[in-house]
Amino acid sequence: MSSQRSKLRALQLAQPLTVQLELTYTCNWRCVFCYNPRHFDRTRLSGAEWIAVLDELRALGTLTIALTGGEPLAHPDFLAIARAARDRAFALRIFTNASLIDDRMASDIAALPPLAVEVSIHGATAAVHDAATAKPGSFEAALAGIGRLLERNVPVLMKTPVTSMNEHEIDGIVALSKRLDVDLQIDPHITPRDDGSLEPLQYAASRDAVRRVIAMGLGSGPIPSAERTKGGANCGIGRLTLAIDAEGNVFPCMQWRVRPIGNVREAPLRTMWHDSDVRRDVAAMAVEVNDALLSQGGALATYPFCPALAMQETGDPTVPDASFRIRAEIAAELRR
C-alpha cells in the first residue's frame, strides 16, 4: 500500500496518524507573536502520564508524534518521553527553539533518533531574531544548538514564520539555511493566539513579503494548492490528527481549541476518540468546509485552507479569514 493510499485509508477509518503533544506551556523565550496564551503550566502531565498516553496512541494507530510546547525541552521528563516514543516505534519530530540543546542533549537526541528536529528561527541576524523572541542571546543559542545537532547528523528543519519584523531579511534567512545546510520552511503567515486573541496578527507580514515567500516555494511545495472533490474532506481534522495540551486536554487538531474532546486524566483516549461528538462534528465540518470552498470556486477553492484559523478570525470555520484570502489570491496570480 502506498503511503498516500494508507493516508486516505486512515482518513476513512478515522485513524489519527499524526499527533502533536504539547509537553509544556513553559518556554524560555517570549516571542511577541506566540500562539500560546500563557507560559506556565497549571497541572502539567508528568513523564509517566505522557508515557501512558503514548501506549494509548500506539494502540489507536498513530505513526508520527511531534513533541512541542512551549519549549518541549523545558519539560523535566522530555528525554524519557522522547525515548518512550521511539521505543514504541513512533516517527518522532521535535519542535524546539534549540537553545537548550547542549552537547549531552544533542547526543541523547541523536541516539533516539528523531525523524527531524524542527527549529524556530525568527531572523537572519541576532538583532531581528532576538527582538522577536524578546530574549537577548537567543539567536546565538539557537544556532549553537543547531550546530550540535548537525555535528551528530541529526536532520534539522529550520522554520521561520515571516512577519513584519523579519520580512526585510528573507534573503538572509535563505542564505542562513544554505550556510547551515539545513532545509528551510518559511510560513507565509502567523496565527492568532490559541485563546482566540488576534493580537499576534499585528505582526503579520506585508502582502509583498507573503507573495515573495509563496513564489519562492518555501512553504509546502512550489506553489501550494488544494485538490478538492465534492464530498471530500478539507483536512484531517477529527480523523487524521489529534493534539494533547500540557494539561491533558485532547483536541481534534493543534489549532482547533473551541472545545476539547476530553482529558486523558478522565477517560481512555480510545473511548473519547471514537465516541466523541466533538470529534465527529469537526470531521463533518471538514467536509462542509471543503464543499463550501468548492462552490465558491476560483482562488479560494485551490489553496490549502485551515478552518480552525478561520474560526478564530471570523467566528465561522466555513468563512475564509483575510489572511487566507490574501494567500489564496497570491497563489492563484502566481499560477497564471
Next chain:
Amino acid sequence: MTPKIGPQVAWQIVDGEAIVVDLASGNTIGLNPAATFLWSQIDGRHDDSELIVALMTEFEVSPAEAEHDTRAFLDEMKGRTLIVDAQEPR
C-alpha cells in the same frame, strides 16, 4: 538469521497493512498483508525458519512458497537496513 527491527525505523499498521518509515532517509514503504504479517512476527527472538512456519500456517501456503516469500521479504528488508540480524555483533 534472527531478524530484529532496525534502530532507525518507525512503523504503524493501517487497515492490516504496515507503513514503515526509514528514519535515516525519510522514505516510507507500504507492506502487503503477508509482508505485514511477517513484519509483525519480527521480535529479535524468532529466526527465519520459525517465520517460514508461521507464514505457512497463517496463509495456508506450501512450505516452498512460504520459504521463498519469507526469504525474499527478509532479504529486501535487510537490504534496506529496516531489519538487522539480532545474532550479529553490531
